[in-house]
Amino acid sequence: GESVGLHLPTLSVQEGDNSIINCAYSNSASDYFIWYKQESGKGPQFIIDIRSNMDKRQGQRVTVLLNKTVKHLSLQIAATQPGDSAVYFCAEKNTGTASKLTFGTGTRLQVTL
Amino acid sequence: DSGVTQTPKHLITATGQRVTLRCSPRSGDLSVYWYQQSLDQGLQFLIQYYNGEERAKGNILERFSAQQFPDLHSELNLSSLELGDSALYFCASSPRTGGDIQYFGAGTRLSVL
Numbered sequence: 103g104e105s106v107g108l109h110l111p112t113l114s115v116q117e118g119d120n121s122i123i124n125c126a127y128s129n130s131a132s133d134y135f136i137w138y139k140q141e142s143g144k145g146p147q148f149i150i151d152i153r154s155n156m157d158k159r160q161g162q163r164v165t166v167l168l169n170k171t172v173k174h175l176s177l178q179i180a181a182t183q184p185g186d187s188a189v190y191f192c193a194e195k196n197t198g199t200a201s202k203l204t205f206g207t208g209t210r211l212q213v214t215l
Numbered sequence: 216d217s218g219v220t221q222t223p224k225h226l227i228t229a230t231g232q233r234v235t236l237r238c239s240p241r242s243g244d245l246s247v248y249w250y251q252q253s254l255d256q257g258l259q260f261l262i263q264y265y266n267g268e269e270r271a272k273g274n275i276l277e278r279f280s281a282q283q284f285p286d287l288h289s290e291l292n293l294s295s296l297e298l299g300d301s302a303l304y305f306c307a308s309s310p311r312t313g314g315d316i317q318y319f320g321a322g323t324r325l326s327v328l
Contacts, residue, residue, distance in 0.1 A: 136316065136317075138319075143321075144321055144322075145217065145219075145221075145305050145319035145320050145321045145322050146258070146305070146307075146319045147217070147319070148217075148316055148317075148318060148319075151316060191258065200271065201246070201248070201263045201265075201270055201271040201312045202248070202260035202263065202271055202273055203248075203260065203317060204260070205257055205258040205259075206257075207257055208257065
């Protein structure tokens, strides 16, 4: 069964295309950001993180971009595959003052064949 | 597999009852975090323990309490349950605190009838 809200923004992407998922974060003092992937019935799974002293970080098939000026984060997935279908959350933290992660509302990625 | 173990996977109970959710963190992790995920509120931080001590508190109701034991496993106790407490409850762990990645368990789905 579904484990996240019913009214999530949805991004539909064809298999093989690149996906870009966007996130606006709320706290200008946040200095650490994480992207998580959540498949139905499972817990959030770490994808990639970035600290505020960086603008870009690359992983395997994924790239995170950080624009602190406009408080915007994006996750780029190259050559999207059916297994990438999930809900994606960005999360932020101020490592100096807080231990908790503050999560965004999430984006549902649907990969069509 | 994140290495974080949560039991039970599902709990069905009645209003007014009390339940205990259990979390075993990844080997070596000292911090445990509890989050609640509901359809209308998304992922919300409840509480963090670090090496047996409460470190941070979020939007945790007074009817809820938690503790971390000497072996570092943690329990979340929910009492006087209400229909609105139905949600997914996730535990996450990290080596320390601050800028560490939080790894999530698969969650406990609580249904209050």
